[in-house]
Amino acid sequence: MPGMNDTVRYWDYLGEYTPRREEYLGAVDRVFSSGRLVLGQEVAEFEKGLAAYSGAAFAVGVNSGTDAIVLALKALGIGAGDEVITVSNTAVPTVAAIRASGATPVFVDVEEDTYLMDVSLVEAAVTTRTRCLLPVHLCGQMVDMAPLQEIARRRGVRLVEDCAQACGAAYGEERAGSLGDAGAFSFYPTKVLGAFGDAGAVTTSDPELAGRLRRLRFYGIEQGYHAEEEGFNSRLDEVQAAILNLKLPGIEAAASARRDIARIYDEGLAGVGDVGLPVVGRDCRHQYYLYTVRTRRRDRLMEFLAKEGIETKINYPHPVHLMRGYCALGYRDGDLPVTERLARTILSLPIYPELPRSHAERVVEAVRRFFSGGR
Numbered sequence: 001m002p003g004m005n006d007t008v009r010y011w012d013y014l015g016e017y018t019p020r021r022e023e024y025l026g027a028v029d030r031v032f033s034s035g036r037l038v039l040g041q042e043v044a045e046f047e048k049g050l051a052a053y054s055g056a057a058f059a060v061g062v063n064s065g066t067d068a069i070v071l072a073l074k075a076l077g078i079g080a081g082d083e084v085i086t087v088s089n090t091a092v093p094t095v096a097a098i099r100a101s102g103a104t105p106v107f108v109d110v111e112e113d114t115y116l117m118d119v120s121l122v123e124a125a126v127t128t129r130t131r132c133l134l135p136v137h138l139c140g141q142m143v144d145m146a147p148l149q150e151i152a153r154r155r156g157v158r159l160v161e162d163c164a165q166a167c168g169a170a171y172g173e174e175r176a177g178s179l180g181d182a183g184a185f186s187f188y189p190t191k192v193l194g195a196f197g198d199a200g201a202v203t204t205s206d207p208e209l210a211g212r213l214r215r216l217r218f219y220g221i222e223q224g225y226h227a228e229e230e231g232f233n234s235r236l237d238e239v240q241a242a243i244l245n246l247k248l249p250g251i252e253a254a255a256s257a258r259r260d261i262a263r264i265y266d267e268g269l270a271g272v273g274d275v276g277l278p279v280v281g282r283d284c285r286h287q288y289y290l291y292t293v294r295t296r297r298r299d300r301l302m303e304f305l306a307k308e309g310i311e312t313k314i315n316y317p318h319p320v321h322l323m324r325g326y327c328a329l330g331y332r333d334g335d336l337p338v339t340e341r342l343a344r345t346i347l348s349l350p351i352y353p354e355l356p357r358s359h360a361e362r363v364v365e366a367v368r369r370f371f372s373g374g375r
């Protein structure tokens, strides 16, 4: 039985923080000493940096990834009576945000091997009420965007990308957040680019939309305490922005470290038992926010790995369309067969930039041992 110190952690930020502690504290002190605590230099700098990195003309910092989706939909004029086509195989906030905008989510199923929206099902889901397509770049990989861009253009509906798990992912030459009307990012601590608390942003290349997002995050005010429209309080915190400014230049190295770990899993687990490995789409650059495998023996494998001191997670154990909180949407068991099957078979293995390679190798060894029937 391995001791606590030998535990293979699913995620851990201290390996990143500890060696850079002075820099982080310096960044926080810079904010505290600046005399400007809200929407100051740090937010402005991060917005510029994120826009440049993601290939959109503008970025608007907001309080969270959830708010990024809500504000993107609101800024596009989407609300009550409108339908937004998305997936149920996602984090709850995607759906919570659509509901918070007043719109109704309409789910299509996903592909078994990428876990992403099956874009061949989208056209049939479009109705006269459809106002927006909202693909989710789950696990760090982008949805096949060209067919969605084509449908959006032809049917006159908007395209909003949920980039919460995919900062820096690419589809051909283009980055997540630059292919739709707007891209919604989360910088929740575990994400590919993580703050030390809640943070989010919306990217867009439409100057008018950027302006509307800026006022929506600030009570609907443009200037002089006069609200031009009903807005919110959803600002990116200056301290979190300072931390993100420190981390943004390292995102490529961090993603490359994630890809190295993914390669250890890809090579070590190929052909093992009935394990299905995550498939990378043609021309796609995967950021490996998650490394998710699938097996019919998922629950027993998870238990076995836990006994070996290896933490794993299920992303996600319940499809949103079957959750109690969303029963009002009227979906039933069997409506989205691939999504429902994945919820029973998927397992995410530890992956983060500072994960020791020896830990990834221990994961491979343990999974192989499980499937060879050994203890």
Ligand SMILES: *Cc1c(COP(=O)(O)O)cnc(C)c1O
Residues within 6 Å of the ligand: 064, 065, 066, 067, 090, 091, 093, 094, 136, 138, 162, 164, 165, 185, 186, 187, 188, 198, 199, 200
């Ligand atoms: C994390 C996440 C969000 C929400 O981001 P928060 O910053 O936690 O509000 C939305 N969509 C997906 C796919 C996510 O993973």
